[in-house]
Amino acid sequence: MPLPVTLIAGYLGSGKTTLVNYLLRNAKGCRLAVLVNDFGDLPIDADLIEADDGTVVQIAGGCVCCAYGGNLSRALASVLEMRPRPNHVLIEASGVSLPGSIAATVELTAGLWFNGTLVLADAEQIRRNAASSYLADTITRQLRQGDLLILTKPDLVPDEELAATANWLETIAPRRPVVHAQFGAVPVDVALGSLSAHGAGPADKFNGHSRFKSVVLRPERPVDAEAMASALAANPGVARAKGFVLTPSGYALLHVVGPRYTVESIACSHPIGVVCIGLDAELELDCGFESQIA
Amino acid sequence: MRTTIYSAKKIITMNANRPNVSHVAVRGGRILGAGTLAELEGWGDYVLDERFKDKVLMPGFVEGHGHSAAGALWDHVYVGWFDDVDSDGKRWSGLKSVDDVVERLKRAGDEMTDQTTPVIGWGFDPIYMSNKRIGRADLDRVSTTRPVVVMQASGHIMNVNTRALELAGMLRTGHTHPGIPLGDDGLPAGELKSPEIMTPVGRHFGLDSVMVTANEASLRNYARLCVRAGVTTTTDLGVELDDTLLGLYENVTGEPDYPVCLVVLRIAFGATPTDLVDYCVSTRNRTTERLDLGRIKVIADGSIQGFTARLRWPGYYNGAENGLWYIAPSQLEQIYELALMKNVQVHTHTNGDEATQLAIDCLGSALGKIGSADHRFTLQHCQLASTAQFRQMASLGMCVNLFANHHFYWGDEHSHLTVGPERAKRMNACRTALEAGVPMTIHSDVPVTPLAPLFTAWAAVNRLTASGRVLGAHQCISVHEALRAITLGAAYTLKLDDEIGSIEVGKRADFAVLEGDPTEVDPISLKDVRVWGTVQGGRIFAAADI
Structure with missing residues (x-):
């Protein structure tokens, strides 16, 4: 099974490091490999570090972190050779990288599966940074290349300003799911997708994340998988969706993250069901498919 | 310590106080003086070396921006438009057509014993050939059994043959990236644009390290x-x-x-x-x-x-x-x-x-x-x-x-x-x-x-x-x-x-x-x-x- 890769991008100070550490602490049983290309310190909290040999940092739970400088391709190749094999790869992009380029490299690397781009925006700083003539277009392009937008540090601004920033995000990068996250707290299933499919333990049920819910779609008759995936991707209430459906020509695996989706034909039979995750208030599925609240 | 005085046809010093001289004295790897022989004799015993008497000496040139990768590239096949000289001093003529490029790459392949060894070309610059595109089929004329990769002089485009695409896992339909132009058959046409596309492909043929790692x-x-x-x-x-x-x-x-x-x-x-x-x-x-x-x-x-x-x-x-x-x-x-x-x-x-x-x-x-x-x-x-x-x-x-x-x-x-x-x-x-x-x-x-x-x-x-x-x-x-x-x-x-x-x-x-x-x-x-x-x-x- 290809190794899933999730990209975490966003301008300096947007909270990428905090999110990485949150995921390391909460993706229980999942062996994460973290790749970093920033000029900054390795983004790992000291108490999680078990050993540091200068190039690879061993992290609690069998996770590892390494800085890759200028050569992402080689770092990806070395991750694929790691034994034991990681379950999931996180790439923390530099503050000025355009995530689309990194995504393209991952998608062309055999053995990897690109699992989506999270672009972080600091609720307090993002509009100020985007007003800088040096940075405006870079920040806009970063946000537009995100599949999920994570609005961080929402607690640091008044509600009206938070709403204004959310509206601004909608004008810059329309129809993307926007997740508010304090201290990097994005549910693992939202950030990385359902880990259970990748050999790790069952996903937590949004403990402490009451604003999220999941819905399972179980169409009983064969469906047009492409149309279904595309409808879910077009629905900004759906942050992620994943699962199997039956089509007139056999089984298919759907994979949706924000506006990005893929449909893959599957040879053998699978229990039918597509798990959709989104914000409680926004996850409204009305695409003609039978559903039940999970 | 021995002093050698070199005579030269002319010595251009770049020292404004003494722009042109006829002799330079060297002791212990350093310049003891530049002037006339008579002036330099004042420093004491010396050996006069006249090997440069017909040459012009200048201060050694200083290249303020180069890369040691230059020493590695000549391991590969030069296919640029202009003549160039390799580190052995061999002059390579500039190539003026795609046929010439194909021919030189083919010859390099013929010299290899293993039919699967990659042939790597560098320095190709189609802007001088009215931006003529070089496709997969062109490079398939070099070989169908070995990967053929040509790096363009601009550093932003790479051309590959069918075998290279196959080995890189890219010989399939469904590519959507603008850096991967497609042919009529929906397969990549053989041109790969932008570093994010080139590096994951080039890595299969050892190209990721050519530009970055000295040996x-x-x-x-x-x-x-x-x-x-x-x-x-x-x-x-x-x-x-x-x-x-x-x-x-x-x-x-x-x-x-x-x-x-x-x-x-x-x-x-x-x-x-x-x-x-x-x-x-x-x-x-x-x-x-x-x-x-x-x-x-x-x-x-x-x-x-x-x-x-x-x-x-x-x-x-x-x-x-x-x-x-x-x-x-x-x-x-x-x-x-x-x-x-x-x-x-x-x-x-x-x-x-x-x-x-x-x-x-x-x-x-x-x-x-x-x-x-x-x-x-x-x-x-x-x-x-x-x-x-x-x-x-x-x-x-x-x-x-x-x-x-x-x-x-x-x-x-x-x-x-x-x-x-x-x-x-x-x-x-x-x-x-x-x-x-x-x-x-x-x-x-x-x-x-x-x-x-x-x-x-x-x-x-x-x-x-x-x-x-x-x-x-x-x-x-x-x-x-x-x-x-x-x-x-x-x-x-x-x-x-x-x-x-x-x-x-x-x-x-x-x-x-x-x-x-x-x-x-x-x-x-x-x-x-x-x-x-x-x-x-x-x-x-x-x-x-x-």
Whole structure:
């Protein structure tokens, strides 16, 4: 099974490091490999570090972190050779990288599966940074290349300003799911997708994340998988969706993250069901498919 | 200690006090004096060496922006438009058609025993062939059993055959990236554009390391290219230097017959600004006669021909989206501040004028906090800077290393496509730099363009482009100014002008040994003055024997 890769991008100070550490602490049983290309310190909290040999940092739970400088391709190749094999790869992009380029490299690397781009925006700083003539277009392009937008540090601004920033995000990068996250707290299933499919333990049920819910779609008759995936991707209430459906020509695996989706034909039979995750208030599925609240 | 006095047809010293002399005395690898034989006899016993009596000596040329990767590329097949000379001194003729390219690659393949070994070509530049596309089918004529990969001179496009696509797992339909043009059959047409597409493919054929990792052979071959070009001090401008890699540089440059002084800069990747600056400080005491350490290279933006340079308004002439930052403004300023504090020199790659402005702004702000009397922070390439920007650079004490060769190879392209005719005329503005009082040198960026300082000087003097027209006549400089740029000018930007760059008492005995006199030839023939070899630290290296 290809190794899933999730990209975490966003301008300096947007909270990428905090999110990485949150995921390391909460993706229980999942062996994460973290790749970093920033000029900054390795983004790992000291108490999680078990050993540091200068190039690879061993992290609690069998996770590892390494800085890759200028050569992402080689770092990806070395991750694929790691034994034991990681379950999931996180790439923390530099503050000025355009995530689309990194995504393209991952998608062309055999053995990897690109699992989506999270672009972080600091609720307090993002509009100020985007007003800088040096940075405006870079920040806009970063946000537009995100599949999920994570609005961080929402607690640091008044509600009206938070709403204004959310509206601004909608004008810059329309129809993307926007997740508010304090201290990097994005549910693992939202950030990385359902880990259970990748050999790790069952996903937590949004403990402490009451604003999220999941819905399972179980169409009983064969469906047009492409149309279904595309409808879910077009629905900004759906942050992620994943699962199997039956089509007139056999089984298919759907994979949706924000506006990005893929449909893959599957040879053998699978229990039918597509798990959709989104914000409680926004996850409204009305695409003609039978559903039940999970 | 023995003194040798060399006679020469002429010695051009670049020392204004004594511009031309007939003899130079060398003792212990250093210049004891330059003058007449009678003057030099005053130093005592000597041996007169007349081997250069028909040659012209100049200070050894200094290449302020090159890469040791130049020494590795000749392991692959040169398929460029212009003639070029490899590290063995073999001249490769320029190829004028796709058929010629295919033929040379095929011949290289025929010499290999294994039918699956990759054939790698480099230096291909279709802009001179009316942008003729080279497709998968063309390279399949080279081989169907072995992967064939051709890297283009611009550095932003790669061409591959069917077998290479197959091995890279890319021979399938459904590609949607704009960097992967598709043929009528929906399969990749064989052209791969942009680094994010090229690197994951190139990795299968060992290309990811060609440009970034030095090895013993590449360092030796790089030095041999230097001897052929009259270069006695060169740069490896931007290496992820660590103690292991540094050990390699120490071993190779420490070989008794290593013919050049290599200035190696630590690139600002994979280290925090603090670690970066501290590492440079820590390597200072490992500097030797032939390995000079302790400087930082930062890359601010991409390239103009690749549309990745950061341009100010109104941007690219063809409407392309603005380029990419490779460092955030706050990080650049932090590196500048820490480096100023520890007296570490920083060289910053800026191509577009917006990147140049960022460097100016960041240094201005850093200097406001941490004063420095003589930092000599240098902008590398700085191709598109405006006159006002040169004035700002002068007032901040910055130096510049302009890409004179680029103007010849890509000037036409810049004029009609990337920046348009008006800004193309101000690119690599040597005259403006000199008038503004910005210490200036010029470079090849070898292997991006060939290492040959006399060619680089010719390019700055004549400003001809490949199509044969003068682009930006106002920016032409004199032969003397150009010769100063490739000697003392470059030495100054490396803070080595006290040691090298001119032939005068006390400096290292580094000479370019020439067959002709660059100050006497028609300026249009400056590039054709032949190089016999070099003297480096008093050691003699004939290009014919290297």
